Amino acid sequence: MMWVVAGLAAWALGWWLNHVLSHRPRTRFTRLAVPVIFGLTIIVVWECIVRGFDIPTVLLPAPTQIAARFAASTGILWQDFVQTAIKGALTGYILGCGAAVLLAIAIDRSPFLKRGLLPVGNFVAALPIVGTAPILVMWFGFDWQSKAAVVVVMVFFPMLVNTVQGLQDTEAMQRDLMRTYAASYWQTLFKLRLPAAMPFIFNGLKIATTLALIGAIVAEFFGSPIKGMGFRISTSVGQLSMDLVWAEIVVAALAGSGFYGGVALIEKAMTFWHPSQRGRA
Amino acid sequence: MRNAVPVLTVVAVIFALWYGAAVVLNAPWAYDKAKRADVTLGFSELVADTWSQDKPKLPAPHQVAVEIWNTTGEMIKDGRAFSKRSLIYHAWVTFSSTMLGFLLGTGLGIALAVGIVYNRTMDMSVMPWVIASQTIPILAIAPMIIVVLNAVGISGLLPKAMISMYLSFFPVVVGMVKGLRSPGPMQLDQMRTWNASASQTFWKLRLPSSMPYLFTSLKIAMAASLVGAIVGELPTGAVAGLGARLLTGSYYGQTIQIWSALIMAATLAAVLVGLIGLMQRITLKRMGMAE
Numbered sequence: 001m002m003w004v005v006a007g008l009a010a011w012a013l014g015w016w017l018n019h020v021l022s023h024r025p026r027t028r029f030t031r032l033a034v035p036v037i038f039g040l041t042i043i044v045v046w047e048c049i050v051r052g053f054d055i056p057t058v059l060l061p062a063p064t065q066i067a068a069r070f071a072a073s074t075g076i077l078w079q080d081f082v083q084t085a086i087k088g089a090l091t092g093y094i095l096g097c098g099a100a101v102l103l104a105i106a107i108d109r110s111p112f113l114k115r116g117l118l119p120v121g122n123f124v125a126a127l128p129i130v131g132t133a134p135i136l137v138m139w140f141g142f143d144w145q146s147k148a149a150v151v152v153v154m155v156f157f158p159m160l161v162n163t164v165q166g167l168q169d170t171e172a173m174q175r176d177l178m179r180t181y182a183a184s185y186w187q188t189l190f191k192l193r194l195p196a197a198m199p200f201i202f203n204g205l206k207i208a209t210t211l212a213l214i215g216a217i218v219a220e221f222f223g224s225p226i227k228g229m230g231f232r233i234s235t236s237v238g239q240l241s242m243d244l245v246w247a248e249i250v251v252a253a254l255a256g257s258g259f260y261g262g263v264a265l266i267e268k269a270m271t272f273w274h275p276s277q278r279g280r281a
Numbered sequence: 282m283r284n285a286v287p288v289l290t291v292v293a294v295i296f297a298l299w300y301g302a303a304v305v306l307n308a309p310w311a312y313d314k315a316k317r318a319d320v321t322l323g324f325s326e327l328v329a330d331t332w333s334q335d336k337p338k339l340p341a342p343h344q345v346a347v348e349i350w351n352t353t354g355e356m357i358k359d360g361r362a363f364s365k366r367s368l369i370y371h372a373w374v375t376f377s378s379t380m381l382g383f384l385l386g387t388g389l390g391i392a393l394a395v396g397i398v399y400n401r402t403m404d405m406s407v408m409p410w411v412i413a414s415q416t417i418p419i420l421a422i423a424p425m426i427i428v429v430l431n432a433v434g435i436s437g438l439l440p441k442a443m444i445s446m447y448l449s450f451f452p453v454v455v456g457m458v459k460g461l462r463s464p465g466p467m468q469l470d471q472m473r474t475w476n477a478s479a480s481q482t483f484w485k486l487r488l489p490s491s492m493p494y495l496f497t498s499l500k501i502a503m504a505a506s507l508v509g510a511i512v513g514e515l516p517t518g519a520v521a522g523l524g525a526r527l528l529t530g531s532y533y534g535q536t537i538q539i540w541s542a543l544i545m546a547a548t549l550a551a552v553l554v555g556l557i558g559l560m561q562r563i564t565l566k567r568m569g570m571a572e
Binding site for chain 1: 284286287288289290291292295306338401402404405406407408409410413415417422424425428429432433504507508511512515523524527528530531534536539540542543546547550551
């Protein structure tokens with residue numbers, strides 16, 4: 001009972017703090033502090049509920065248990081992280097996004113291909129591509145190569161559509177200016193159109209980060225060597241060791257946010273001129 | 282319609298590549314068989330063999346089409362449209378959890394968006410977490426959610442729908458927040474001069490002007506919801522649904538079955554997204570917002 005009351009109190013305190021902070025002028029500090037306080041409140045409430053209602057670990061472990069497990073099994077977690085996130089997701093991400101950008105540039109030269117491929121690409125981007133995972137696992141074997149292949153397929157189409165759209169994002173005036181400079185196709189591409197396409201490309205890259213991790217993890221459900229985050233999650237669920245599953249989820253969340261944040265940082269550095277980036281220094 | 286010729290060309294090229302790849306990928310097995318039977322394969326025999334194997338590495342399109350017809354059209358003709366071997370049955374299972382998750386997700390998304398637009402505290406504390414929630418690969422914990430909910434006694438559609446919900450609420454929140462905020466200061470001031478209450482402003486100005494945003498996000502949400510339902514079916518012991526067909530297919534090496542389930546999922550996605558597109562066109566037309 002004590003714990004439940006404590007949980008309610010923590011919730012009230014956190015909400016009150018946020019209420020006060022959010023009604024003060026927005027500064028860098030409040031913009032950072034408010035979500036952090038909200039997150040911390042949720043963790044405290046979670047802990048209190050688990051303890052207060054005696055929820056069995058099998059159903060929902062408390063944050064402290066997860067943290068303890070995380071600290072105890074960093075070795076396994078690191079191994080899984082390298083297998084899934086670095087070897088599977090990152091390789092596939094680089095290959096898939098790179099191929100998509102190159103193909104987009106190639107398509108862009110032919111209006112016929114563009115009109116044909118864009119609707120198809122849009123259609124494929126809406127399809128449940130994860131479904132190809134069993135097929136690719138069958139083709140490329142159980143190790144990380146098949147996971148990278150799934151990631152390539154998953155990130156390819158969103159990336160392609162975004163890049164093609166981005167390459168069209170120049171105005172006739174700008175292109176005419178390049179022509180008056182007697183710029184060649186490649187000069188126009190590198191000096192005008194690619195930079196103009198950057199916001200779109202980064203949008204695609206950001207979408208692709210989450211897709212990449214999901215693809216790599218889900219592909220492991222269809223067969224994997226005895227390491228990897230998806231493998232660990234599905235076997236630990238079988239053994240009912242939920243604290244390890246949650247520790248793995250924490251790793252996935254950290255990897256996902258880190259990956260996304262990294263891309264966002266590069267975006268900020270490379271498209272500093274774009275209106276969406278200006279004014280929030 | 283101007284796009285018809287290029288699109289058809291691209292589709293034709295894809296089919297040609299598919300047939301070609303089927304020959305290349307299935308050739309080793311065909312040669313292997315021929316060697317054991319002590320015959321040499323001519324080119325036309327090789328092609329014929331690679332396009333008609335039982336468990337090919339890559340089934341040819343017509344093989345998949347035949348399998349789909351056998352598990353849908355044939356079954357309807359026999360009056361067994363909902364037998365367990367029918368793809369229609371599996372598609373229906375996936376469809377129902379997709380829809381449930383989609384409706385839950387849309388409801389949650391709109392509710393959160395209204396809260397975020399009207400409550401400053403919620404805006405600042407919840408919005409960053411809504412975005413952060415999507416960097417967590419939720420599909421990874423799908424098996425756990427299903428096992429846990431089963432343990433609490435919730436089974437059947439709901440656990441799968443929860444995963445769909447988690448995936449589909451995000452685009453709705455983001456789209457609706459943008460949409461509810463799309464009326465300009467001029468329009469909001471106008472409502473104020475009319476002495477409109479907060480709820481009147483919501484129902485008569487904010488909600489109608491958010492419609493284009495809503496439909497765009499609904500399309501994304503629907504596609505995400507379907508992915509969630511399919512992945513949610515993987516760990517349930519592969520009982521029913523398109524995801525289950527994928528999993529059993531991969532266990533037994535039934536590539537044709539995998540491909541037919543995949544095509545069925547793609548068709549389902551296309552139909553659902555298309556329906557929303559249709560609703561969008563009708564609604565926006567009646568509201569006078571069609572472009």
